Amino acid sequence: xxxxxxxxxxxxxxxxxxxxxxxxxxxxxxxxxxxxxxxxxxxxxxxxxxxxxxxxxxxxxxxxxxxxxxxxxxxxxxxxxxxxxxxxxxxxxxxxxxxxxxxxxxxxxxxxxxxxxxxxxxxxxxxxxxxxxxxxxxxxxxxxxxxxxxxxxxxxxxxxxxxxxxxxxxxxxxxxxxxxxxxxxxxxxxxxxxxxxxxxxxxxxxxxxxxxxxxxxxxxxxxxxxxxxxxxxxxxxxxxxxxxxxxxxxxxxxxxxxxxxxxxxxxxxxxxxxxxxxxxxxxxxxxxxxxxxxxxxxxxxxxxxxxxxxxxxxxxxxxxxxxxxxxxxxxxxxxxxxxxxxxxxxxxxxxxxxxxxxxxxxxxxxxxxxxxx
Numbered sequence: 001x002x003x004x005x006x007x008x009x010x011x012x013x014x015x016x017x018x019x020x021x022x023x024x025x026x027x028x029x030x031x032x033x034x035x036x037x038x039x040x041x042x043x044x045x046x047x048x049x050x051x052x053x054x055x056x057x058x059x060x061x062x063x064x065x066x067x068x069x070x071x072x073x074x075x076x077x078x079x080x081x082x083x084x085x086x087x088x089x090x091x092x093x094x095x096x097x098x099x100x101x102x103x104x105x106x107x108x109x110x111x112x113x114x115x116x117x118x119x120x121x122x123x124x125x126x127x128x129x130x131x132x133x134x135x136x137x138x139x140x141x142x143x144x145x146x147x148x149x150x151x152x153x154x155x156x157x158x159x160x161x162x163x164x165x166x167x168x169x170x171x172x173x174x175x176x177x178x179x180x181x182x183x184x185x186x187x188x189x190x191x192x193x194x195x196x197x198x199x200x201x202x203x204x205x206x207x208x209x210x211x212x213x214x215x216x217x218x219x220x221x222x223x224x225x226x227x228x229x230x231x232x233x234x235x236x237x238x239x240x241x242x243x244x245x246x247x248x249x250x251x252x253x254x255x256x257x258x259x260x261x262x263x264x265x266x267x268x269x270x271x272x273x274x275x276x277x278x279x280x281x282x283x284x285x286x287x288x289x290x291x292x293x294x295x296x297x298x299x300x301x302x303x304x305x306x307x308x309x310x311x312x313x314x315x316x317x318x319x320x321x322x323x324x325x326x327x328x329x330x331x332x333x334x335x336x337x338x339x340x341x342x343x344x345x346x347x348x349x350x351x352x353x354x355x356x357x358x359x360x361x362x363x364x365x366x367x368x369x370x371x372x373x
Contacts, residue, residue, distance in 0.1 A: 044194060086103050089104045090254070099245055169371075248278060
């Protein structure tokens with residue numbers, strides 16, 4: 001028998017709001033609400049959307065050696081991460097492949113907050129406990145805390161009605177904030193390409209906070225469908241689709257996320273799994289790369305579609321694809337042979353036996369609007 005789906009603290013609210021629920025990463029999650037995916041996407045771009053991302057895993061690392069210990073597992077500068085800031089990071093394996101991507105925030109007092117992907121959170125917790133559990137405390141907050149994302153150009157004016165101090169935050173800052181009398185961690189970040197916030201809130205208080213935010217005229221509930229189309233337009237990777245243990249940060253076009261102090265010529269070069277493989281790829285290049293793709297017809301090009309050149313030679317596969325409501329056209333990302341990765345290269349996707357023209361494109365497809373002050 002299949003295991004029963006888990007529920008987030010907002011599950012009853014999703015049903016009350018008329019959400020269509022689907023299994024996702026072991027949870028029963030809202031894919032859309034009565035507004036529909038297209039309108040939810042566009043509403044987030046012009047107003048504010050509220051997303052339930054409580055299925056993701058929150059983990060606390062505590063101890064004087066926590067930052068140094070975490071650096072043995074990620075190619076990111078954690079030791080010099082200022083208090084009140086967060087960074088994007090990746091767990092790598094010995095071949096340089098990506099085990100998961102995550103956010104790491106410095107809460108101060110030798111405490112780091114990690115947010116990891118829902119489908120990977122149990123293995124990530126085991127990974128941390130096995131490799132650095134002797135150096136620092138590793139505390140999962142899976143049941144104790146929920147995570148809400150308020151995204152869109154109106155997010156700041158909405159949230160500052162509850163906590164005026166959030167207005168002064170800039171992109172990737174994280175502060176302890178009292179919301180409706182509850183101790184929350186609020187970061188100015190998200191995964192839509194828009195300005196906005198992610199709010200870690202005690203699970204018992206999540207529904208009250210969600211209802212309060214949804215009571216604001218600018219805010220609509222947004223499901224996983226629009227979350228996916230928003231992040232795709234922003235050129236952002238989804239773990240398990242655009243990266244996996246067989247994909248390295250260099251191949252995934254994520255070398256920017258390998259901090260300069262951890263690179264081959266950096267002050268603390270290497271020291272993480274797969275460092276030598278990564279440095280070798282930096283020196284010698286890679287055979288394939290993740291690129292943006294713009295279909296030249298209205299036909300959406302989906303994950304798994306083969307990519308061929310003008311002579312029908314197979315050169316790659318689509319890893320994410322769909323319709324981009326902001327652009328009013330299909331968009332996709334894929335891994336292709338590096339020799340074909342130059343912007344504006346003409347290629348083809350094979351969709352149900354038919355060739356659909358593609359152009360290699362810069363990413364993001366939609367200009368981000370992160371608030372940098």
